[in-house]
Amino acid sequence: MIFRRGRKSKPDPARAIDEFWRWWADTRARVEQQIGGRPDPGLIDEMGAAVAAIHPGLEWEFTAGRDGGSRHLVVLSSAGDAELRVLAERWRRAGPEPDATFGFVTSRQGDPAALEEARMEIAGRRLDLSELRFSADVDEDRHQVHVEVWHPAFPDLPDGARDQVTFLSLDWVLGEDPVEIWVGAITAAGGPGPALTARQLAAVVAGLAPADGEERWLTMSSTVDGKPVVALAQTPLRPARWPGLGLHIRVDVPYARRDPNGFPAKDAFPGLYALEDHITRHADGAVVVAHETSDGIRTTHLYADRPAAAEALKPLTAAWPDGRVQITATPDPAWKEVAHLT
Structure with a gap:
């Protein structure tokens, strides 16, 4: 679930962050019930207002946790805005430590299996996203990978729709941060050729990070x-x-x-x-x-x-x-x- 809510006024972010975490402490049990399937009609609006009070450009969602961590994640995303990313990080640092139920992150997480059963309606077409394929040209000097994205429906889509599918698919497969850090040029392929699956692309990108954590x-x-x-x-x-x-x-x-x-x-x-x-x-x-x-x-x-x-x-x-x-x-x-x- 992804939500965004605009707001004209912009209160002091530091105060709004403090108020958010006080609200969260009082409301967490309701969030658990909502995720567990018990509807709470007012909760979404309350969450949207609490986030918009920090900044109206921030986006948020609840999503499943991964890799043996918290079962659920609260995501506060800057949607690519560098200034808002700093603000989102201030939000995360002011919050509680993650536990078995909830973790808190400032970028959308990737899932290499995200496309395997996914469909997307765009420009009058219904795309089976499992048909997406990728190429990965690794720049060994700069430790980045240039990516081309291809779908059999691309010839029938306008340029804007092809670009939208291209960028969204990379965020879904890799996550916002890995795309920003490790991916260089991103293009929608002009014709068939890219052959990597989403899982194979994710493996290439994961291999760019130094195993020893050393600076390069x-x-x-x-x-x-x-x-x-x-x-x-x-x-x-x-x-x-x-x-x-x-x-x-x-x-x-x-x-x-x-x-x-x-x-x-x-x-x-x-x-x-x-x-x-x-x-x-x-x-x-x-x-x-x-x-x-x-x-x-x-x-x-x-x-x-x-x-x-x-x-x-x-x-x-x-x-x-x-x-x-x-x-x-x-x-x-x-x-x-x-x-x-x-």
């Missing part, structure tokens, strides 16, 4: 305003990997000893690396996602969930010998400040 970094080089630049960024560099971190922190560290290209001289690197390690260890919940080096400046990009994380960095850099370290904090839920590194 990509080295890049370019020229900006005539100056050479070298960058190192976590990959995939997608905000869905770190939900809730919507504050960009930029740390610009000057270095005096340079080579002819403006990069650090060999004897400058130990000090720069030591400072970066110090920042990483004491970043107060912030995550280091990228570095850029050019023309006497080493820039570190971090993301955090609160301004205090930026303030915590200032004492760490105060004694830098090569000049003033500049620290800038900017709200950036869509991670636009590092988009050039993706």
Whole structure:
């Protein structure tokens, strides 16, 4: 069940989140009865109002849990809006811990079997979604997969309907977060050819995540305003990997000893690396996602969930010998400040 309810006014989200969880504590037993088959006509409207009070753009649903966790999930989805995803994460963190009955998540979950008995009415056609097929072109460097989607009815559907089937099917099979993190280009195939089933596609995508959980970094080089630049960024560099971190922190560290290209001289690197390690260890919940080096400046990009994380960095850099370290904090839920590194 998926529900959405609009509302003109927009109360304070923090207060609305607190009120939601108080309402939930009082109403949980009614939710269990509704899911168990006992109708409660007012419950859906109450839930919709409680969610809309946080933000009218949020979408919610009850769905079944998976993999031995909670039997049911309460999903609060941002429907692809990065700013709302940060707000949904604040909702989740303020709530109770999951238990055997209910878990709480901020994106719709995938199910590789979702299409096997599913039908869809669109553009005057009734599609058997088990006939969908996929191709998966893995980009080994960027740890992403480019996907084509095909259905035998595509030649008879308008472009908009084909695209709708394409994107919805990936969300249903993989889940919103895996699509955002691991899938690159998405296209509706122009003709037959893709041959993977939904389960096979899900296996390819699952294989992209490192089994050991280690960070993976990509080295890049370019020229900006005539100056050479070298960058190192976590990959995939997608905000869905770190939900809730919507504050960009930029740390610009000057270095005096340079080579002819403006990069650090060999004897400058130990000090720069030591400072970066110090920042990483004491970043107060912030995550280091990228570095850029050019023309006497080493820039570190971090993301955090609160301004205090930026303030915590200032004492760490105060004694830098090569000049003033500049620290800038900017709200950036869509991670636009590092988009050039993706």
